Amino acid sequence: MPVKGKIVKTRYRLSKKDTKKLFREISAQLGGEVLEKLSSFTSIEKVETRLNFLIYLFEGKPILMEQNNVLFPTVLYAGLFKEVLPVVIVDMGAVPHVVNGADVMAPGIRSISKPFNENATVLVADEEKQRIFCVGLALMSSDRIFSEKRGRAIKNLHHVKDKMWDFLLSL
Numbered sequence: 001m002p003v004k005g006k007i008v009k010t011r012y013r014l015s016k017k018d019t020k021k022l023f024r025e026i027s028a029q030l031g032g033e034v035l036e037k038l039s040s041f042t043s044i045e046k047v048e049t050r051l052n053f054l055i056y057l058f059e060g061k062p063i064l065m066e067q068n069n070v071l072f073p074t075v076l077y078a079g080l081f082k083e084v085l086p087v088v089i090v091d092m093g094a095v096p097h098v099v100n101g102a103d104v105m106a107p108g109i110r111s112i113s114k115p116f117n118e119n120a121t122v123l124v125a126d127e128e129k130q131r132i133f134c135v136g137l138a139l140m141s142s143d144r145i146f147s148e149k150r151g152r153a154i155k156n157l158h159h160v161k162d163k164m165w166d167f168l169l170s171l
């Protein structure tokens with residue numbers, strides 16, 4: 001298990017200028033509804049890690065992550081966005097594979113909460129208890145997932161028990 005001090009490169013509070021820039025990026029990548037949920041937070045910190053991730057703390061809570069210029073919610077706080085981001089329900093047989101880092105395959109998808117396009121950020125939940133356990137990037141649109149029913153549908157960006165999971169819990 002990694003030690004918190006060895007993972008963090010820098011941690012600092014964002015200036016007003018940087019906060020506005022972050023909000024523009026959130027709006028562009030995740031949509032205005034996500035921005036509305038986050039705009040009430042006043043204290044925003046940026047944590048740069050040695051694992052090539054950026055973490056954004058809103059009032060001390062690790063709510064967003066960034067990797068390769070792609071913003072996405074952390075699994076810990078993905079529940080905040082389940083009404084505004086698409087939620088993909090997968091069968092229970094897919095859960096252990098996704099938790100081990102596999103991408104979500106189209107045959108394992110049971111339903112979706114709302115239609116989405118390719119490259120959209122989606123939340124992945126289990127069929128039984130509807131718990132969000134993964135955040136991913138759609139590799140195909142929701143229409144194509146159900147018409148083709150084969151292939152990789154969602155790229156696994158972050159899931160429970162991944163390399164950032166314990167670190168996020170320690171923040």
